[in-house]
Each structure stands twice: as C-alpha cells, then as structure tokens.
Amino acid sequence: MASISLLFIVLNVLSFLRFVVGQSERKFTLELSRGRWAPDGVEREMILVNGQYPPPNLEIWEDDDVVVEVFNGLEEPSSIHFHGIEMRNTPWSDGAPGLSQRPIPSGHNFTYRWKATQHGSYWYHSHSGEQVEDGLYGALTIHPRAGTLKPFSLISESSAGVEALERAEREAQPVLMSDHRHVTGREVWEFTQRASCFPPRVMAVSYGADGYYPAMPANILEGCHATDALREVIEVQGHSDSGGDENWVALHFIGAFHGISSMVSIDEHPMWVFAVDGGYITPQLVHAIPIMNGERFSVFIKADKAGDFAIRIAATMDPQILDGYATLRVSTPGEQSSGDSSAPYIDAAGHPTSGDVVIFDPNTSKPFPPSPIPPVADKTFIMYMGNSVPAYLWELNVEPLLPLQLERETPLLLEPRPPSHHIFETTNDTWVDLVFITHTSPNPPHPIHKHGVKMHLLGLGYGSWTWASVEEAARDIPGSFNLVDPPVKDSFTSLKVGINDRQHTAWLAVRYHVNNPGAWLLHCHVLEHLNGGMQVVLLDGVDAWPEMPEEYRRLAEGSG
Template sequence: MIFYKLFFHLSCIIFLTTFASSKPIWKQELIKSRNYEPEKKVFDLTFKRTTLAPDGFTRSLITINGQYPGPVLEAKKGDRIVINVRNEIGEPTAIHSHGMFQRGTPWFDGVTGQSQCLIPNNYTFTYDFTVPDQAGTYWYHSHAFTQYVDGAVGGLIIYDPDDPYLNEYDEEIIVVLSDYHHTESEILLKKFLSPESEVPDNGLINGKNSFNCKKAPKGSKCVDNAGLAKFEFVPNKRYRLRIINTSAFSAFFFSIDKHEMEVIEVEGTYTKRNKIHRLPINVAQRYSVIVTANQPVDNYIMRSEFQKDCLPDGGKKLSIVKAIVHYEGAPENSAPINVPWKDFLEQCIDLRHETLRPLSEERPPKATKELELTIAFHNDSSGVVKAFLNGSSYVPDLTFPTLSRVFAGEANHFPRDRNVHVFNTPGEVVDITFINTDEGDHPFHLHGHQFWVLGFGNGTHVDKKSLNTVDPIKRDTSTIPASGWIVLRFVPDNPGVFGIHCHMIC
C-alpha cells in the first residue's frame, strides 16, 4: 500500500448573489431546556508545548490548558461560542472548529492561507461564532502545518435540546481515538518530504495506552505499563458514546467486547438506529452510538483496531489499542475478559449506505452542476510525493489568504495552484465526483457545509445507476476508496472560502 506524505486541498470560493467525559448534568439540563435561551460560551485556551508520556514514552507535545487531548468544549444549539486562543507553542498556529459551518463568519474557519493568517507566537486571537442550526459531535484542532499530530486537538460537542434520542440514553461518554507518533511533527515532516514512509508508533484512546519500551530507541525515556483509559459503566444504564478519530493517518475499527452498538449520529446528522458490533471510523470522522450495559458485571475491553491494509507496511508493528470498560461492582484490578467480535469488515471504506441511513429522509435536490476531480500523486525529481487535483497541486499563500483576496476585490484573479472553484449562481446544487487513481484511500472533509454521499465504488468508472438519490446520508467527512470513486452532492449556500481536502496530516 502506498503511503502519502503530503496533504492536498481543493479550495472552493462560494458566493450568493441573493442576499468528554460522562456528563449526566447535560442530560438533566437538556430535558428542561426545550425553550432554551441561547447563551454566550467563552473558552480561554492556552496552547503550549509540554513534556508528557501518554503511553509511557516521553516526548514534547502541544497541550491545551496543560491537557492532552485538550479540554472538551461544550455548548448547545443556538449558542454563541467565543474561543480565546493564547499561542505559546513557540511557532505560529491557527485553530479550526471541525464541522462548524461558520455561517456569516467564514473568517473564523481557522484555515491558514484560506480564511486567515497565522496567529503569531505569544499572541492571543479570538474566534467568535454562533451555531444556530447545528448539533452533534465535532472537534477542534490546529490547521497549521502538522501541529495537530503533536497534540493540538480537543472535542467540541454541541448539545441538542430537540435531540430525538434524548430519552434513549442515560449518560454520555466522549471517546477520542488517535494514532500516535513518538517523533515530533517537525522531524516527521522532513521524513514525509523524503522518499521514506512513516507509520505510527502506537495508538491512544482518550490520550492513554501502554507502549512496549523494548521497542523504544536507545537513550529515550520510556516506562512500561503506562495505563489504559478506563470507562465506568453502571449495570443496565444506556450510554451515548461520542467517538472522534483525531488521527494523522489511521482508520480504525472501534468496538467493545460483548457489547452491541446502535449508531444514532454521524457528524451532526441523526441516523436510524442500526445495531453493529464493529464501527469503521476514518480520520476526522465522528459517530454517536448507544451502548447498553447489559452484560454480567465484569471488566471488558474497548478496542480501537488499526485498519492495517490502509498503512504502508500493513502496520506490522502495531497492536490493538485498548481501554477498559469497568462495570460498577467488578474487581478493580482483574484482567478484562478477551472476547473480540469476529465480524468481517472490508478495510479502508466507510459504513455503506445500507447500514447508515438518515433518521429523517431528505431527498436531495437535483444537481445543477457537475465537477469531476481526478486525484493523482507524482514524485518530483527529489522523490517527494505530491498530490494533484486535475493536474494542479495546491499551494497556499500564508501571507495573503484567499478570503483576503476576495475582500480586496481580486475574486477573479487566483493562481492555478490555489485550486479555486467559484460557485455564484443562486440555487446551485453541485455534484463532485472524485476519481482516485492512486492506491491509497483518502478521508475527504468539506468545510462550511455537509454533503450527501450518493455512492462510492472501485475502479475509475462511476456507476451512476448505483447512486442513492432517495435517502443518502449527509455528513462532512467521507472516504474515497483506494483506486476508486465517490460522488458527493452539496448546496453551496454558505458564502465564504471553504476547502475540501484529504484529512491526512492536514
């Protein structure tokens, strides 16, 4: 499997010409808040490098208020969110609230070279936006260079007073999955820009796991048995697990031994309840599942299994990432039973639409415009792998972002390597067909919008007869299969500059 070293962007300029942890208290508040009055939620976040050892291996990480992962930001639908970012990393940064539409505030999307300039070191920048029409499971992360690989991530949860499943679960638990590198991203970047390949050293659940220190380089500081994340279950209670994949590269299969899951949400879209045992989740994707604590009182394994076929060497050195589900009344230190689900799932693709259905059927409007983009990778003379969309490799201008060009009146004068596509017709509905000519899968994320996933498949021939235009799922991050295709439909109704890009080390 080929491993790609560089991320790539498709930037779209869109105009309209017509104008973490269990939170039972939120459950109680939501039940009482059907007539909820929006509030202003203010979060003060300091980004700073700290020496930590989440899996026993000591390295420098970017922490947020001293934490890794960063604190979970919680608000309700309709709230105004104010995030004061204090940058003490030692280098410039920018923060993206992943999945937030930023309606009316595209300059707070947090993408360097597109919506803003970099935040200098020792500087405070404020993001200020509202979420009038969104609720669900989101996250925030650095959108500068490879910083989020170094730890600049955290959960962002928008609670919904009108949640149709509100009475179907008792408590919520946030589960943050990640692959994990022992090498700082600055050094990793140099490897990515060389002909070398790189794979994660480990994986984490809620920032914890153990590493076999025998594999650590000589001279490094490493402690065995660093400990696993632990989740407390009370017998017969129902839990909504909000699962977020914050990885740099890795897709996982998520599961809990002997416990079925029912998917109820994907990236802000409620889904019909559907029982599964193992959940495929790619980079930047999020799901909510309901799990009932209906098994005998004991300790169980929560698993995040690397989808190894998606990694360059088959992930030979990587083991299953584990956490502990501890039932109230079970022995504290007894080893959990080992009974993994045996279901076969195809790797490197998403849940198919037969499994993932919207709760409320919404037939998407007919497309008025089609855009076909071919993904290809080429080595330059130095052996650097670069990505191309229709023959153009994206190059941002960090000193003159695309949105600034628009405000400066230069909306019709973009260099080809900005990969700009302008949508300025009222009522436009766009189908984007990606043809992936390369041997790796790519989780693509659209900023400022959601899209309907009409269908995907293998090969370069798009089977349009198979497209689901009746009840497709709507989300913001979807996987383009290796050597395959995908068709996404969206409505460009949010004026601004928004990218669509592969989310591997973006």
C-alpha cells in the same frame, strides 16, 4: 525504543473548560504552549492546551453564541479549526489559514466567534503544519435544543427506554482516538521529505514511490513494540438487568487520527450507532465500526452487567499491526467490576473474530429525518486525485496545493482569486456535484473532508469515470447510485486502488447545497497528504459574498 507507540485512546469524563454563561454565550480560553508529556508512558515534546493533554473538552448547547479566545504561546504560528462546524454567517471563524484568516503569530491571540447552529459530536484541532500530530486537538459536544426530532423510538419502544436514551445522550462521554508517535510532527515531516517516501520500504513498494530508504532513520517505523502505559478507563454506572429498558450509556467516538484508519469495538457490547458526523441516522445495531480520520460516531450500549470490557482500536492501514486498548468499566447496583478478560469481536488487525460480527457500513446510513436532494445538480466539478513526484506530494486536482502557498497570501475570504485547478466558484442556492477520480495506482483510501456544509454521498465504485455528470452515469449504472436517501456527512472516503493489481482506478461522487457563502477548504484529512498538497478551495456563493467584520479584517490583513 521504538519511535512509534501502539495506537492509543484518550478518554475523559466530561472535564469541560470553565465557561462564562450569560444570555446563551459560552466563552472559552485556549492557551497554547509546548511541554513534555507521556500519554503512553514515553515522554516526548507535545503541544499543551491550558497546560494539559489532551486539551479540554468544549461543551456547548445548540443556539449558543460561542467565543473561543486563543493565545498562541508556541514559537510558531498556529490556528484552530472547529471540525464539522458549518460556521453559518461567520466563515471568518473557520480557522483555515489562507482562506479565512492569517495564522496566529507567536505571542499573539485570536478570537473566534460563531453561533452553534448544529448539534452532535465534533472536535477542534490545529490547521497549521504538523500540530495535530503533536496533540493540538480536543473534543467538542453540542447538545440539541429542546424539541429536536430524534430516532430513539427506533431503538426502544417503551417511553422509559426513550427517556433513558435521552438521559444517556445528555451524559455522553467523548472518546478521542489518536495515533501517537514518539517523535514530533516536524521531525516526521522532515524525515518524509528527506526520504521522499513515507513509510519506507513498504510504501515504496505499495505506492510505487521512488524514495531513498536509507535516508529514513531506522527507529521511525521499525522495531515497534507495546508500551507499558496504563490503559485509559471509562467508568459508567449501569443498571441491574431486571427486565427494564433503562440501562443505556452513550459514547462519542472521535477519529482524531492523523495517519491511520481504524476498526473500533467494545467487547461483549453491541452498539447502536445513532449519529454520524454529528447528524442523527436511522439507528443500526453493530459490533464494530470502521473509523477514518476526522469521523465521529455516536453510539448507545446496554450497561446491564458489571465488569471490565476492552475497547479495542485496530489500525487497518499501517505497515505494522498496531492496536490500542481502553477499558469500559461497568458497575451495577450490588456488583463491582470483576476484572475478568472479555471476549473480543475483532482481532489485532481489525478483522471479525466470527461470521456473526456485524460491521457498520457508513456508506449505507440513512439520515434521520430524511434529507432529500434534487434529482439533478446545477454544476459538476470533476477532480483527479492521487500521489505525485516526489512521493511526499499529493494532489486533489491535477497538482499539489501546498498549505504554505495559501498561508503566504491574503486570505481568500478577503481577496478571492480567479478559478484554477485549485479554486472553484459556485453561486448561492445551487446544488453542486463533486466527482473525485483516483487516477494513480496504487493509492490508499482518502477521507475527503469539506468545510462549511455537509455532503450527500451519491455513489462510489471501481473503474473509469467516462461521464460528464452524475445524471449521465446514473442512467448507465443506476445500481451504483443512491439519489433518494444518501448518507450525509462532512467527510467521505474514497476506495483503495491497486488491490492485487486488479482495480487501478476508482471514483467517488458527492452532492452539496450551496447555502453558506464563504471560502471553504476541501481536503484529504490524512495529515501527510494534506501537508503534501492534497487540497482545493471552494468559493461558495460568490454572488452572496459575506462582509467580514472590521475586527477580523484587520487580523486577516495582518494589521491588527
């Protein structure tokens, strides 16, 4: 039996946690435990939340006060990070051990309190060890407040169509996608360290690693084969095609991957992408979407014909071709699903099946409404990232910062430390440019995720970065930058380098507004890279540092 399954997809009709409503307060309880589970037909040890996998979905409304009480029934420390949530004025609830809290000890509880100041699709997951790989992640949906400006009239010109889109968004179903192995995350990390290189053989060649291949058990990444699990099915009620414009369905795709990147499509159903990472964009009609670790894409599809249609997820950066399937089952009045096979837009490797297939480009998306930026930043930080030696170590700037290095000390929100290779300071109400230079080759793409506030993508490209600022670079290569209406997301992905021995360096430039003081993590969202040290800390707004409430101070100090 192979120790890695096909990539699989988890789909839930909104089976939300029970919550208590009282003056816009949403209260949730998450009880963590370990148990045996077989999401793809092969039983293994996993982390369960409230006795189930996948964990329950959290449904919230913008402006709600949110209370999430976590009971850690695991044998090891844990934490919960609410991915993409800005935690405005409550940075102590961000869930990043070593920055906002100490890990929750085994047998203890921790209460996260925050206000929902955003809307859109998000997710929550552990920020401790390898627990994401063991299943500690779930969907989080925040419904927009009344009167929110939306781009739906750019999809449908009729009032009935816009109303149908509004209804579809309210009923949108989250689609969690994950790469799932048949061994625990701890086992994978131990194999990785022992072999000094992961995955074996292929990675040793492509990433210039010096790992010892025989140290890796043969069944970890060899001999993979399809499992016999049943496909997940998402059922929707469509409308017969009678010339109307009311047959819309919305889905929130969530890239809960820990290791791979993917290409996603729904057979015979073009998708209107209307939001990325929780924020509305000028809608784009596409057939497939590349989705990296941590990203979220919200889409509308027309449900005007009955049938079963494959939702395809193809891994695009793995040593073996891995793909996963779910089924979109559409029933329309008087018609039931035919069960016939459907025509794909992508193949098992994520490649378009024809020249007519349109692939979404997140680097060209336009925020809706526009989100202007100043022409020049107040400060620039340039970081050199890549892999290190031994090959399981990774760096976001000069040298690795291992998670245990952070977790063993007093949280930075309580006790800020001086700037270093790993710690950067900013002042409030300033604009900061971050330039990431991939300086070791070969190197894979890195989905760089920022906690606290979203970033604007200014540009990316191949070649050496020789400038002191984006302003200087934009004068020399203006075609490589967008300083007018750049994409806005909480993560952006660097370019892969070392392709065909031609491109050995690459750069990525982003800008963000310091308007949410706190200690925030900036890291690669590939789990092995994060655990290998690919992270730094941004102490934002040190001149307006928030005062931690006593309840959290005791927990952060380990005394309460």
